[in-house]
Amino acid sequence: MKKLIFLIGFLFSSFLFTLTASAQCNSELYVNKSMKSLESGFQYSKSYRIDGRGGNRRKVEYTCVFSKDTNYQIRITGKDGGAQGLIGTLYDSKRNELVSSFYNNKFLEGWTFKCRATGIYYLSFTFKNSKSYCGAAVLAFRR
């Protein structure tokens, strides 16, 4: 009987711990860090929260409307340090991959996209060997 009560208590605490761990992604912190790594001349436009909910969510995706003759820059920062474990990939409206921040086996802090076609784009964030599944990215533009 005592063992069972102990087991239930243990299960409850583990459950609460899992919930807390998943909720511990404070993306706001990484928005500011990403913002600081933007190249000069780029104007901040939007931030994207990347919360993988402790590994339960494999992809976080956002839709963007990009304009032709505009340069867009993405900067990614995560809890693992730099862009470690986080990959930002851009697709066009037909899901053709245009660029990924995981390049030559390295996690780059972002990319610059020189857009020449106005339309819908998809900005997808995925995780690779991530410990925290937590971060943020910012989007900036320059004509």
Added chain:
Amino acid sequence: MKKLYLLFFAISSFWACSSNSAPSNETENQMATASAIPEEASIVKVDDDIINDILQSIPSPLEISLLIKEVGSYYNKADLNDHNKVSSYSTNFDKALNLGIYGTDLGYSNIYNKNQDALNYLNSVQNLAEGLTIGQFFDYATLKSLAESADQNLDALLRTTTANFEKINYHLRQQKREHLSILLLTGGWVEALYLTTLVHQRTNNEVLREKIGEQKIVLDRILLVLEVYKTRNGFAELIADLKKLQAIYDQIEIETVYEEPTMVEKDGVLVVVDNTKSVVNITDRDIDTITSLTKSIRNKIIN
């Protein structure tokens, strides 16, 4: 003892269910499809994730404001909404729409370094934000000090303004007040389009002409979300007005020809050149109709 076993079973089941609560690929596919095919999404039940994704996708009015300055247009205070009108906006519907209008005017006056006008708009924005009980998310003091400083750091000022509006939108969505968030974004977009059409009338600039045509994509997305709230006060009339604009935009074509992008890595920085090209096919008549319709919609909002 039996009860304890039952409790144990209930907890285990609850735990197992919670671990699978993350959005599935199906949901993500649904979001992508809804974003790509607005007509279909409007007839299915739209969930919060889809609405948030569309709201998040609407470009910052600052992109247009900076473009207007870049084409060499002069600053004309009379083009913007009168900051003193703020007290006449009494309903949440009017407050949210005009918060968007003033937000664009604030960014516009900042870009032209018109400090006093920017401060006036800042006060109007703060007033409306407080009226909507989201004033606490607007860092008035920092923005005021940035706008007043003699060596005005425009980058910091624009960045902080954008971040503040983003925070307001985020908190409105967190509070399940997405209907106000879309009104704010609609107001900001209408004012940016109105300014573009005004400056285009004066300059006949080709880049602005194309920019007006490109707004077809944004308008479709705005209407997609507004439709969700069509039974709320004020929405039906706004939707009807914007649909008249959409009917004109439906005749405009954006042609796209796909080409593989080119990629260059330099000092750890990846630069991708898009080789896909798009062309906006828009007639003078379309431009004239969009200009007059936008003016009338904007006047309805601000008066």
